[in-house]
Amino acid sequence: MSVVAELLRRDLAQMFAGARRGGAILPVLFFVAVAMLFPFAVGPDPVLLTRAGGGIVWVAALLAAILPLDRLLAPDLEQGFFDQFAVRGIAEEATVAVRLLAHWLSFGPPLMLAALPAAALLGLHADTLRTVEWGLLAGTPGLAAIGLIIAALTVGLRAGAALAGLLLIPLAVPLLIFGAGALSTGGQSGLALTAAMSLLLCAITPFAGGAAIRAARDG
Amino acid sequence: MEGCRLAVKDLACRRGARVLFRGLSFELRAGEALQVVGPNGTGKSSLLRIVAGLLRPFAGTVDREGSIGLVDERPALDEHLPLGRALAFWGRIDGGGFKSRESASDRLGVTGVLDVPVQYLSTGQRKRAALTRLLCQQAAVWLLDEPLNGLDTGMARECEKLVADHCRAGGLVLVASHQPFEVPGLRSIALADFAS
Numbered sequence: 001m002s003v004v005a006e007l008l009r010r011d012l013a014q015m016f017a018g019a020r021r022g023g024a025i026l027p028v029l030f031f032v033a034v035a036m037l038f039p040f041a042v043g044p045d046p047v048l049l050t051r052a053g054g055g056i057v058w059v060a061a062l063l064a065a066i067l068p069l070d071r072l073l074a075p076d077l078e079q080g081f082f083d084q085f086a087v088r089g090i091a092e093e094a095t096v097a098v099r100l101l102a103h104w105l106s107f108g109p110p111l112m113l114a115a116l117p118a119a120a121l122l123g124l125h126a127d128t129l130r131t132v133e134w135g136l137l138a139g140t141p142g143l144a145a146i147g148l149i150i151a152a153l154t155v156g157l158r159a160g161a162a163l164a165g166l167l168l169i170p171l172a173v174p175l176l177i178f179g180a181g182a183l184s185t186g187g188q189s190g191l192a193l194t195a196a197m198s199l200l201l202c203a204i205t206p207f208a209g210g211a212a213i214r215a216a217r218d219g
Numbered sequence: 220m221e222g223c224r225l226a227v228k229d230l231a232c233r234r235g236a237r238v239l240f241r242g243l244s245f246e247l248r249a250g251e252a253l254q255v256v257g258p259n260g261t262g263k264s265s266l267l268r269i270v271a272g273l274l275r276p277f278a279g280t281v282d283r284e285g286s287i288g289l290v291d292e293r294p295a296l297d298e299h300l301p302l303g304r305a306l307a308f309w310g311r312i313d314g315g316g317f318k319s320r321e322s323a324s325d326r327l328g329v330t331g332v333l334d335v336p337v338q339y340l341s342t343g344q345r346k347r348a349a350l351t352r353l354l355c356q357q358a359a360v361w362l363l364d365e366p367l368n369g370l371d372t373g374m375a376r377e378c379e380k381l382v383a384d385h386c387r388a389g390g391l392v393l394v395a396s397h398q399p400f401e402v403p404g405l406r407s408i409a410l411a412d413f414a415s
Contacts, residue, residue: 006312010308078293083271084309088286
């Protein structure tokens with residue numbers, strides 16, 4: 001148990017302090033920047049922005065999820081951390097599960113906070129904002145899980161970083177459809193489906209990521 | 220120290236399309252040390268990684284008892300952290316106390332650089348830091364991949380003494396090195412003899 005706590009402490013320290021893994025700060029700034037660009041691009045029409053705003057926030061969140069991917073696992077693999085964990089009998093599944101939790105904590109809640117200024121920039125109504133926030137709470141664990149799986153799968157590749165971004169987008173489309181779809185239907189079923197997908201993704205991530213890291217050693 | 224044993228039987232290793240070695244067998248008991256020698260590319264590092272359980276053997280079996288300590292060319296210390304804190308992370312994982320860390324860093328001569336970030340350390344200092352981590356880990360089975368790389372002659376002798384002390388304390392050491400390694404009772408095996 002103490003080992004897990006220790007791993008989590010290290011992961012969080014790396015993700016928050018100074019954004020060494022491109023961690024918490026960069027995706028949030030990117031997220032707000034995307035939300036800020038839209039009014040410039042489509043014009044300051046409040047009706048249009050209010051209608052499209054919720055979807056824009058979702059697209060911004062998806063794009064922000066790409067940023068930290070290349071720093072999630074690659075440095076630890078290069079520096080031999082995973083090998084040292086493995087010889088100590090700490091399973092890759094455990095390290096990946098801890099990494100997933102740390103990654104979400106440094107990605108989900110900061111993004112939900114940043115959705116507030118983004119909503120102000122786009123002129124979202126309060127009830128739209130509420131749906132967006134619930135949607136992000138339901139969807140960001142899924143985005144974090146997809147990101148971590150992709151980071152693990154591309155960790156041994158030379159062009160991994162660029163490939164990771166391309167891979168994430170199609171895989172995240174279902175989350176986007178139901179998460180952002182809840183905005184237009186106004187129903188909770190979309191949010192529930194988003195949350196269900198996130199849970200499933202979070203459940204398979206430790207196993208998929210662990211297997212990918214072991215495979216990367218053989219490569 | 221806990222009991223330890225290492226038995227390798229009919230081991231073969233394949234990297235890519237090439238079989239690096241085959242038919243390798245040896246057995247080590249507590250207190251014994253074995254040096255694997257051979258030119259570059261004969262599979263010394265691969266052998267160590269197979270023994271550590273990090274690579275799957277192409278054929279054959281590895282039977283081992285006892286906790287594993289591995290030192291290779293990557294120190295596995297957080298680059299941006301001062302060395303002391305980077306070592307303290309492993310100390311907390313391995314459950315070693317501050318005292319043992321202090322004496323280990325004294326022995327490896329890294330006490331003076333404990334507050335220097337790992338990224339500013341030289342090759343030799345990194346190797347010493349990795350050996351400090353190994354010493355604090357208190358593992359029974361040591362797997363050392365080119366432990367003398369980057370060490371100056373004085374520290375190389377100290378490293379040989381570490382291995383000798385570890386064997387005397389009931390540990391087991393497998394060293395992969397192309398450099399001469401002098402430890403009393405050290406057996407050696409030439410990997411090139413098993414090349415296929």
